[in-house]
Each structure stands twice: as C-alpha cells, then as structure tokens.
Amino acid sequence: MPRLTSGAIVGIDFDNTIISYDHLILAAAIRQDLVSEDAVANKKTLRDAIRLLPNGEVHWQKIQAEVYGPEIAGAELIAGVSQFLTRCGVAGVKLYIVSHKTTVANYDTTNTNLRDAAMAWIESRDLFSKSGGSLVSEQVNFAMTLEEKVARIETLGCSYFIDDLTEVFDHPQFPSGVEKMLLDRSRPASAPTSGAFANWYDITDYLLGDD
Numbered sequence: 001m002p003r004l005t006s007g008a009i010v011g012i013d014f015d016n017t018i019i020s021y022d023h024l025i026l027a028a029a030i031r032q033d034l035v036s037e038d039a040v041a042n043k044k045t046l047r048d049a050i051r052l053l054p055n056g057e058v059h060w061q062k063i064q065a066e067v068y069g070p071e072i073a074g075a076e077l078i079a080g081v082s083q084f085l086t087r088c089g090v091a092g093v094k095l096y097i098v099s100h101k102t103t104v105a106n107y108d109t110t111n112t113n114l115r116d117a118a119m120a121w122i123e124s125r126d127l128f129s130k131s132g133g134s135l136v137s138e139q140v141n142f143a144m145t146l147e148e149k150v151a152r153i154e155t156l157g158c159s160y161f162i163d164d165l166t167e168v169f170d171h172p173q174f175p176s177g178v179e180k181m182l183l184d185r186s187r188p189a190s191a192p193t194s195g196a197f198a199n200w201y202d203i204t205d206y207l208l209g210d211d
Contacts, residue, residue, distance in 0.1 A: 002209040006092030011158035014099035024067040065105035069112035080200025089132020
C-alpha cells in the first residue's frame with residue numbers, strides 16, 4: 001500500500017541525490033593527474049582518494065567548484081528520478097528540493113552562480129514538467145549552511161526527506177518527525193534496510209508502491 005497520499009510532502013536533496021557528477025569528477029581528476037585512468041566513476045570513492053593526497057582537500061574543492069558550476073551542464077540525472085517525479089505528480093504529492101549550496105564556490109575562477117547553474121540544469125532536464133505540478137521552481141530551496149538546511153526541512157513540513165549524506169540525518173536539529181531516507185548508490189540493490197536505499201526505483205516502490 002502506498003505510504004504517500006495526496007497532499008503528502010517529501011523533501012529531496014539535490015547534489016548527488018537528483019544529479020550525478022560522477023563522470024565529471026572522474027574526468028577532472030584524471031586531467032589533473034590525481035587518479036589513474038582506470039579509477040571508478042564514483043563521487044565518494046574519488047573524494048576519499050583525492051583527500052588523501054598532499055593538499056587533497058584543496059584539490060577536491062577545486063574539482064567541486066568546476067563540476068558544480070561551469071561544467072554542470074554535463075552532469076547526469078540519476079536513474080529513476082524522472083519516474084519518481086511523474087508518480088508523485090499522479091499521486092498529488094508535494095515535493096521540495098532543499099539543497100545546501102552556497103552562491104559561489106571558493107575556488108571557481110569563473111565566479112559562476114552555483115544556484116543559478118543548478119536551476120538552469122533542473123529546467124534543462126524538464127524536471128518541473130515531469131513532476132506534473134508536484135515540483136515548481138518556487139519549491140526549490142537553497143541553504144547557505146547545513147543548519148539552515150535542516151531548519152528549512154522542518155519549516156516546510158516534510159514527512160520524508162531523501163538525501164545521500166548521513167551527516168544531514170545525524171545533525172542534532174534534524175526534525176524528529178521526518179522519516180530519513182538515505183540514497184546510498186554504493187550498496188547492492190536489494191530490499192531497503194534501516195532507511196537506506198540503493199536506487200530511486202526502490203525509493204519509489206517504498207513510498208508509492210508498485211506501479
């Protein structure tokens with residue numbers, strides 16, 4: 001039986017939850033000789049490897065500045081998101097994007113507005129139209145800090161929140177009445193356990209039932 005009914009409110013993170021930078025990150029890391037050409041295109045794996053290098057944190061932040069800003073057009077929509085949005089539109093579910101995203105990245109020499117770039121990417125993938133009205137531009141929220149993001153989730157009245165970062169759910173101010181749904185694409189595709197899901201198809205089945 002579907003857990004979501006008409007009028008339910010679901011919050012969704014943006015970076016690495018809706019949008020995937022995996023291949024962009026890998027390409028940038030290879031260009032900068034930070035990883036080998038046979039490295040796996042996985043954001044978390046690449047991040048951890050780069051951070052272990054001398055000045056690794058700086059290298060990582062420079063790559064983020066590149067792929068989140070001027071190179072974002074090449075980022076991919078994560079598989080299953082479109083179907084989830086469409087199902088939510090049919091079910092009358094209200095969606096909010098809540099993203100921890102500054103306006104400009106520290107190491108971006110182009111000074112690209114990261115929020116404008118994200119909105120342009122969302123529009124280029126027709127996510128608003130695919131949602132059937134469940135998601136409109138006014139329902140895309142950007143927060144300067146993690147604390148602001150957590151507070152916004154509570155203010156919006158979300159019943160569920162979907163994110164790829166455990167640090168969001170572990171924040172002491174994360175609202176207790178919101179069900180935590182972790183998108184962990186590194187885990188094997190299987191029945192979800194402890195609120196962790198391997199892909200968007202599992203999330204859709206959990207919240208909306210089999211189509």
